Amino acid sequence: MIHSDRIYFLLQPKRMKHLLTLLLGFSVTSGFAQCIDEQKVKYGGDFGHHGYIYFCPSYDFAYGGDTSKKWSILNPIDIRQVASTAVPVKEAVEQQIRAYAGDVFFSNLAFSSIQVVYLDSLAKFEGRGPAVDMTRCRGKYFLTYYFHGDSEAAYCIGVAVDEQGTILSPFSFPSKQDYKPLDTTLTVCGVLSKARKFNRRLGAIQEVRFDYNPTSKRFYWLVAQEVKKPKRGENTFIEVVIDAAEPTKIKAQEGKVFRSH
Numbered sequence: 001m002i003h004s005d006r007i008y009f010l011l012q013p014k015r016m017k018h019l020l021t022l023l024l025g026f027s028v029t030s031g032f033a034q035c036i037d038e039q040k041v042k043y044g045g046d047f048g049h050h051g052y053i054y055f056c057p058s059y060d061f062a063y064g065g066d067t068s069k070k071w072s073i074l075n076p077i078d079i080r081q082v083a084s085t086a087v088p089v090k091e092a093v094e095q096q097i098r099a100y101a102g103d104v105f106f107s108n109l110a111f112s113s114i115q116v117v118y119l120d121s122l123a124k125f126e127g128r129g130p131a132v133d134m135t136r137c138r139g140k141y142f143l144t145y146y147f148h149g150d151s152e153a154a155y156c157i158g159v160a161v162d163e164q165g166t167i168l169s170p171f172s173f174p175s176k177q178d179y180k181p182l183d184t185t186l187t188v189c190g191v192l193s194k195a196r197k198f199n200r201r202l203g204a205i206q207e208v209r210f211d212y213n214p215t216s217k218r219f220y221w222l223v224a225q226e227v228k229k230p231k232r233g234e235n236t237f238i239e240v241v242i243d244a245a246e247p248t249k250i251k252a253q254e255g256k257v258f259r260s261h
Helices: 004-011 013-035 079-101 103-107 119-125 188-198
Strands: 041-045 058-062 109-117 141-148 154-161 205-213 218-225 233-243 250-259
Touching (some): 013 188, 058 079, 079 103, 079 141, 079 154, 103 109, 154 205, 188 205, 188 218, 188 233, 188 250
Parallel strands (some): 041 154
Antiparallel strands (some): 058 109, 109 141, 218 233, 233 250
């Protein structure tokens, strides 16, 4: 039995407001978890460090990074420590991205970090994996960005720049003439619902990915079926592809994954 004084305690306006806030917060947080495990939401694209800066003696700088003056090669450093050199490079690159891809595309782009090569710091990188190889070091700066499909999924973009500020890497995204604005009503959960309705045989999901096709020059959502009992060699699965700009354009295709043992 609940006594009347306890009922009054629970129904006080301030406490009711607090209780409702907690319940709503739980509902929003658990809603995504009920839709799909966050670990199954994969980012598309590839930053592309390998051909430009992967083997260089470099430090990574980002907003909100480590403010210590003793720089680490493992964690991002606060970009404000190199603002006079890194920020002008970042601004110049972003001007070129905006000019190429347009304002609408750029509005969905989020800066992540900028790597800067320090040739005078070779000794500090001894024993680092991968080993420094200056014959394979082509860039001075490398900037990384996320192009968001929604708040949970994104496409990875990397831009390599030389010491003179010239962009070395090709843009891995559409020009403003080719770019089709995303349908912003789409979310990971909405995509998953559409995919299940389109193909009733999907069953358990391996992953949901937001990606770009350089041939069609369009962004897509891809929902891949889980391979329940993978065997050695080739395994096939259903993959539903949804156009991120026109979600009524939807198709199913066969995906393949290889297992060595």
